[in-house]
Amino acid sequence: MGGDKVARITSKSHYEISIDPTVCDGYGYCVELLPANLTFDDWGFPIVKTRVVEAEELEMANHVVQLCPRSAFKLSKVKG
Numbered sequence: 001m002g003g004d005k006v007a008r009i010t011s012k013s014h015y016e017i018s019i020d021p022t023v024c025d026g027y028g029y030c031v032e033l034l035p036a037n038l039t040f041d042d043w044g045f046p047i048v049k050t051r052v053v054e055a056e057e058l059e060m061a062n063h064v065v066q067l068c069p070r071s072a073f074k075l076s077k078v079k080g
């Protein structure tokens with residue numbers, strides 16, 4: 001993992017999850033690894049139930065970004 005690609009929480013920012021449904025294959029690594037943020041829909045595809053990533057989940061969220069086989073799972077820095 002490249003150091004500059006690792007998301008970090010600061011007092012002036014937080015991180016939010018999004019999933020691109022047009023490329024997600026629905027296997028569900030992300031839901032298994034981030035159950036506080038994600039759940040499955042009726043067809044087995046992930047849906048975001050809590051967009052904001054808590055500090056203690058950020059390392060795992062970064063891990064999911066690396067693991068997602070379709071690059072559908074995104075972690076975005078939000079200021080403020």
Ligand code: SF4
Binds near residue numbers: 070072
């Ligand atoms: S790991 Fe990626 S491709 Fe797999 S279900 Fe999650 S978002 Fe979709």
